[in-house]
Amino acid sequence: MNAESSSTVAKLLSYPLNGWYVAAWDHEVTAKTILSRTIAGRPLAIYRTQDGRPVALADACWHRLAPLSQGRLMGNDEIQCPYHGLRFNSAGRCTGMPAQETLNPSATVPSFPVVDRYRYVWVWLGDPTLADPSTIPDMHQMDDAEWTGDGRTIYAPCNYQLVLDNLMDLTHEEFVHSSSIGQEELSESEFKVTHTEDSVTVTRWMRDIDAPPFWLKNMRDKFPDFEGKVDRWQIIHYTYPSTICIDVGVAKAGTGAPEGDRSQGVNGYVMNTISPEQDRSCHYFWSFQRNYRLDSQLITTQLRDGVHGVFGEDERMLKAQQDAIDLNPDYEFTSLNIDAGGMWVRRLLERAMEAEGRSTTAAPRGFRSVGKAPAAVGAGE
Incomplete structure (x- = not known):
């Protein structure tokens, strides 16, 4: 299958359940309070046992569906319903009903x-028998x-696949982030797309170019006297169902980085x-990690805040895009060459939904392609 023959819809697909999703940063989950968070349409009550083990229960009491997240944690690792006092252990089994003995x-x-x-x-x-932590x-x-x-969490008012699209095609940086990381070479450079049964990789190199402001600052954090051209790279690694780690950087041009x-x-x-x-909202967990000047908290904070500002620009665009999708239900997406990576991500998600025997939120609609999308190479073509 070539990337250009993939299909997508303006009414975006739902989400597979057989996959690992992040529910929270580890520091958000404690043995003192109950965290309420909805992931993939499922409201959860999340907490830790006294020995530090995380627990995720459905956030609805067996009795009258009162939210357990509004209850309290007992000293024996149980959670007590705020409405009628039923208690449940970390396996979800009721251990006490105040109104009756049996x-x-x-x-x-x-x-x-x-x-x-x-x-x-x-x-x-999803199916708990398939929950392999090695995946x-x-x-x-x-x-x-x-x-x-360090990083933060963005509550994004859009379908999660719009965020995946955004991260799989970074040519938008030229236009959305022109004052920090954007430059013309992003859309002018060639890129390569590869994929496996559960991953997609997009690789782009930009050689002998000027460093944009963000990267010039970082080069001078490490090399204070740096001047001249750089070789810049963006290697985007998607892993099913919704994790994207992007290897980015610049090096002095001609010094062997490629x-x-x-x-x-x-x-x-x-x-x-x-x-x-839900279908129109998602939790976007991100962090920027670096392997230089590890001892500088100043650089860590500056990078976190700088990237947060960049992602704020993305957040505004994604909200506007979701609003436009909702206001134009009869419109279709159109594919350009730059969408090849995102198209493969959608295909993997479609396959996962089909394997689970679940329908999408809308019937598939036609996909019009403008230009020739580069064929992806790898398993499962």
């Missing part, structure tokens, strides 16, 4: 597989001693994982 054996609420990894709490909302996307730069950085020697440059990873909330 417990109904059916008194349970769903408990979901949950894992601490890479500074995040991950949850699996959590690789984000090792988040807690590797050779990297440092061949693997990045010693004369600065390298960062933009770590992104997007968890759908």
Whole structure:
């Protein structure tokens, strides 16, 4: 299958459930309070046991569906419903009914597989027998001693696939982020798309160019006297269902960065994982990690705040895009060459939805292609 033959719809697809989504930063989940968060359409009550283990229960009591997240945690790792006082353990089984002595054996609420990894709490909302922690996307730069950085969460008022589209095609930087990381070479340079059964990679190199303001500052943080041209790279790694880690950086032009020697440059990873909330909202967890000047908290804070400002520009555009989609229900998306990576992401998500036997939020509609999208190479064509 060529990328240009893929299809998409203005009414965006729903989300697969058999996959790991981030529910929260690890520091958001404690043994003292209950976090309420909706992931992939499922309201969750999230907390930690006294020994630090994360728990994710459906946020609805078995009795009258009162939100458990408004209840309280008991000293024995149980959660108590705020309405009639029913208590549930971390497996979701009712352990106490104040109004009667005999417990109904059916008194349970769903408990979901949950894992601490890479500074995040991950949850699996589909078939629990398929919840293999080894399939959590690789984000090792988040807690590797050779990297440092920080990030935030964006509550994005749009379908999560619009964020995936945004991150798989970075040519928008030329227009949306012209004062920081954008430059003409983004849309002028060639790129390569590869894919496997659960991943897509887009690789772009821009050689012998001027460094945009963001990267020039970072080069001078490491090399104070730097002047001249750079080689710039963007290597976008998507992993099913919704994690995108972007290997980015610049190095002094002609010093071997395209061949693997990045010693004369600065390298960062933009770590992104997007968890759908509902069809028109999502939680966008991100961090910028770097492997230079690890001891500088000033640089960490400056990078976090700088990237936060850049992503604020994306957030405004994504909201405007979602509003336009809602106001024009009969319009179709159109494909350009630059959409090849995002088109493959959509195809992997479509396959996952089909495998789960679930329909999409709208019937597939025609996809008009403008220009010839480059064919992706890899497994599953």
